[in-house]
Amino acid sequence: MIKKIALFLVLVVVAVVAVIAFRTFSNTPQTPDIAAVTVPEIDSMAAARRLAEAVRIKTVSTGLDNPVAAPEFDKLHALIDLSFPLVATKLKRETISDHSLLYTWEGTDSSQPPVLLLAHMDVVPVERGTEADWTYDAFSGTIEDGIIWGRGTLDDKQSVFAILEAAELQLAAGFTPKRTLYFAFGHDEEIGGGNGAQKIAELLKSRGIRPAFTLDEGMVIVQGIMPGIDAPIAFIALAEKGYLTLQLTASTKGGHSSIPPRKTAIGKIARAVNRLEENRFPASLQSPAADMFSTLAPHMPLPLKAIISNRWLFDPILISELGKGGATNAMVRTTTAATIIDGGTKDNVLPATAIATLNFRLLPGTSVQEAVDRVKTVIDDPDITIEIKQQNEPSRVSSKDVEGYRVIETTIREIFPDVLISPGLMLAGSDSKHYEDIAENSYRFIPMRFGPDDLSRVHGTNERIYIENYAEIIQFYRQLMENIGG
Numbered sequence: 001m002i003k004k005i006a007l008f009l010v011l012v013v014v015a016v017v018a019v020i021a022f023r024t025f026s027n028t029p030q031t032p033d034i035a036a037v038t039v040p041e042i043d044s045m046a047a048a049r050r051l052a053e054a055v056r057i058k059t060v061s062t063g064l065d066n067p068v069a070a071p072e073f074d075k076l077h078a079l080i081d082l083s084f085p086l087v088a089t090k091l092k093r094e095t096i097s098d099h100s101l102l103y104t105w106e107g108t109d110s111s112q113p114p115v116l117l118l119a120h121m122d123v124v125p126v127e128r129g130t131e132a133d134w135t136y137d138a139f140s141g142t143i144e145d146g147i148i149w150g151r152g153t154l155d156d157k158q159s160v161f162a163i164l165e166a167a168e169l170q171l172a173a174g175f176t177p178k179r180t181l182y183f184a185f186g187h188d189e190e191i192g193g194g195n196g197a198q199k200i201a202e203l204l205k206s207r208g209i210r211p212a213f214t215l216d217e218g219m220v221i222v223q224g225i226m227p228g229i230d231a232p233i234a235f236i237a238l239a240e241k242g243y244l245t246l247q248l249t250a251s252t253k254g255g256h257s258s259i260p261p262r263k264t265a266i267g268k269i270a271r272a273v274n275r276l277e278e279n280r281f282p283a284s285l286q287s288p289a290a291d292m293f294s295t296l297a298p299h300m301p302l303p304l305k306a307i308i309s310n311r312w313l314f315d316p317i318l319i320s321e322l323g324k325g326g327a328t329n330a331m332v333r334t335t336t337a338a339t340i341i342d343g344g345t346k347d348n349v350l351p352a353t354a355i356a357t358l359n360f361r362l363l364p365g366t367s368v369q370e371a372v373d374r375v376k377t378v379i380d381d382p383d384i385t386i387e388i389k390q391q392n393e394p395s396r397v398s399s400k401d402v403e404g405y406r407v408i409e410t411t412i413r414e415i416f417p418d419v420l421i422s423p424g425l426m427l428a429g430s431d432s433k434h435y436e437d438i439a440e441n442s443y444r445f446i447p448m449r450f451g452p453d454d455l456s457r458v459h460g461t462n463e464r465i466y467i468e469n470y471a472e473i474i475q476f477y478r479q480l481m482e483n484i485g486g
């Protein structure tokens with residue numbers, strides 16, 4: 001009997017190992033056969049100068065309570081007209097909420113749904129105290145050693161200008177798109193897009209316009225960031241996480257600190273924050289993060305490849321390992337970050353209230369309401385009130401099995417033959433969310449080449465872009481216009 005059980009166990013182990021090995025080694029890269037295209041010459045130095053000029057205009061979004069930099073937007077609009085004369089004369093331009101721009105490039109075939117290219121013209125301010133850390137002033141638009149320096153060269157004036165450069169080139173070449181192309185450039189993305197993108201989306205909706213897809217900022221081409229993969233990887237984000245800021249207020253009786261109660265307001269708020277950190281949101285590997293791992297698995301070194309190719313067995317280990325990293329953790333769960341704490345003014349006075357602000361980034365599929373309910377349950381303290389300060393539901397997950405995704409993928413292969421392509425999840429937010437009502441699929445990708453230290457330049461110090469890469473971005477949009485509109 002024991003012999004039989006032992007034999008049975010051996011057979012089970014052999015079978016499991018065989019399945020793991022089969023699934024691992026049959027998981028080979030699937031790269032469609034798309035050849036690189038020859039692209040027309042462009043004057044990249046002249047394009048770089050136009051972008052540098054845009055960087056010098058301070059279209060800074062400072063906060064919801066502050067007025068936008070109105071004269072600066074007027075200057076930027078004038079620069080755009082001056083820089084792109086064919087766009088200015090041949091495309092219809094509408095101004096929305098005084099500062100956002102909507103371009104319409106009428107197609108010849110109205111039976112085809114249009115495509116909407118998105119970008120934003122505002123930038124974040126330079127954090128006070130870091131001005132001197134910049135190699136060149138943040139708004140100098142310096143061009144040096146093949147690099148354009150300054151705020152907005154990665155987020156997101158490079159995209160506004162590259163789209164317009166591409167359109168200008170296409171117009172000069174006599175191109176007319178079959179399907180209508182829209183370019184929507186918001187002016188307040190960095191403070192939520194409520195007056196820009198949201199209003200443009202409402203206008204398009206009122207006209208009954210239903211784009212086949214939208215393409216916006218989001219993810220990029222990264223190299224040297226994904227463990228075990230040396231090749232550059234272009235991530236096309238299929239979704240963006242939701243955004244939720246909660247203010248927790250603990251209220252107790254104030255008074256003199258010589259006769260304190262058993263639980264102070266500060267103690268209560270500290271306990272609440274601690275409970276939230278100790279009880280993280282549950283982790284799960286869902287689309288699009290799951291699509292990303294399955295797409296890249298064939299390119300990964302053996303142990304990782306075996307684990308990801310056999311999720312039926314290794315999922316608990318995989319998810320737990322992903323939960324240990326920073327960015328990988330953010331891909332598998334709704335994250336919790338305590339960002340502001342406030343309470344008390346004097347060393348011998350008990351504050352009546354203590355306040356903590358927490359910022360959550362919601363995984364697609366987790367609603368704001370579900371997150372708030374969970375926070376309440378975890379804190380489990382009737383003396384703490386919870387107030388929603390800011391909220392955006394996570395986006396839908398767009399399909400990677402439709403024409404929109406495929407045309408972006410094809411364009412990347414044509415312009416960047418050396419890169420791998422994968423779906424991805426955008427951890428930050430974009431204007432795309434405002435267009436969910438009118439476009440079923442939204443993709444978030446700009447072919448900027450990022451190394452390990454480039455992500456910190458976005459919203460950070462020494463934002464800059466290589467002219468060579470900027471020219472590639474222009475070529476990408478130009479080819480995309482050919483592919484979707486030709």
Ligand SMILES: [Zn+2]
Pocket residue numbers: 120155156189217
């Ligand atoms: Zn941006």
